[in-house]
Amino acid sequence: MISFLVPDMSCGGCANAITRAIQKIDPKAVVTPDLPAKSVAIETAMPVEQVQEVLLKAGFPASQK
Numbered sequence: 001m002i003s004f005l006v007p008d009m010s011c012g013g014c015a016n017a018i019t020r021a022i023q024k025i026d027p028k029a030v031v032t033p034d035l036p037a038k039s040v041a042i043e044t045a046m047p048v049e050q051v052q053e054v055l056l057k058a059g060f061p062a063s064q065k
């Protein structure tokens with residue numbers, strides 16, 4: 001599991017968009033958003049760089065925590 005800091009995630013809609021974007025690439029990914037902390041824990045077979053690329057393309061620049 002990898003934790004990312006996603007400063008632009010501000011509501012449940014953002015969290016859903018992030019989950020959808022990740023699961024579109026890796027349907028088995030487990031995405032656990034933590035809105036108050038603006039962080040997302042992601043369990044995926046994708047490498048960190050790919051996850052960041054997917055999030056960036058979805059409009060959410062993310063840094064690994």
Ligand SMILES: [Cu+2]
Nearest residue numbers: 010011013014
């Ligand atoms: Cu939002």
